[in-house]
Amino acid sequence: MSIPVTASGPLGYSVLEALSTLLAPELRDRVLERAFRVSGRREVPETAVEARVFVEGALASAIIEAVGPETARFVLEDLEPILCLAESQQPCRDEHQLATVRPAAGADPYSAPTVRPELMETRRPDSLDREHVTTAAPGPADESEASSGVMRRPDTLPQLVIATAAPAYHELANGLPSGVRLLRVTDAFELFTALDTRVAPVWILVDGYRPTVDLTTLATFLPRVPEACEVMLWGFDHDVVGSFVAKRGWRMLHAEEEWEDLAAELTSAMLFG
Structure with a gap:
């Protein structure tokens, strides 16, 4: 499986592998290109908090734009366990830490999407058959x-x-x-x-x-x-x-x-x- 070199560690590569399984290569690359442009990033973050902000913000918006909200929900549900695992390995020092993470340097503050409540409530009890x-x-x-x-x-x-x-x-x-x-x-x-x-x-x-x-x-x-x-x-x-x-x-x-x-x-x- 060919995965774009846009990650530098296990968390980023896990997110990219999941996207590569769920989306066609051209669609995946287009989604990632927009998400990186909007967030001002060049790769998927390796810290759990910033990865969740990126996935539920810029990446979610890019996926919704590309495939619509219903299909996007399924894609984001597949990413949720990866984020939960990362958070269990990198516990937040402050319960408000998620709300205080700022966009990366160079990002347009007016184009950076907010976390969508309906996506934050999405929790998949069982993704497997x-x-x-x-x-x-x-x-x-x-x-x-x-x-x-x-x-x-x-x-x-x-x-x-x-x-x-x-x-x-x-x-x-x-x-x-x-x-x-x-x-x-x-x-x-x-x-x-x-x-x-x-x-x-x-x-x-x-x-x-x-x-x-x-x-x-x-x-x-x-x-x-x-x-x-x-x-x-x-x-x-x-x-x-x-x-x-x-x-x-x-x-x-x-x-x-x-x-x-x-x-x-x-x-x-x-x-x-």
Whole structure:
């Protein structure tokens, strides 16, 4: 995929990759050209706050002008998880910081668009096909575990995003605590799109037996794992992934290849830490 060289870091390249997936090359370049001209920028910002101002301001206006408000809403919904992930990695020091970011030097203050309220309210609960989403059903074990007083509260149980090529991944849900949301992704873009930690913590499970996501790519675009997120590696040789699991937020699972074994290890980690 050819992406214009208008970014200098992971956040910018994530935004550009998303646009390249959603818009035809000529349309993408035209949208970016107008957004950069209006904002006075030469590339997508790398700070979370400025990136949101750019996306919901100059970029949103350029997309609406090019494809209309309805289609623009879908495009901006696909960019929202990228911004949320960046914000979780770069928390604002001041809750009013968004309102105080000024246009870049050289920008026309009268042409710089304001953030549109209807776009700020847009939040996509699930951008991926619903056939890839499974929720663990209630089981008899939940009541007995809850009575021990050690089990985590249900609202703290993580969402589980599994990167796997296995079509039978939904079998994993049978052994997980009730209510755990299981979502399968098949490439890096889908994975980053699914990282929304506002509702619940997110655990990323990377299947090494049937891999679909390259670990180096994952580490590049996720240089620091957010507080409410954890990356779990399953089915990898420790000699191969040792440098990854040494980082904060990365963990190696020791379950065998069977879904039942994996579910048991994940359930223990979810309920008892």
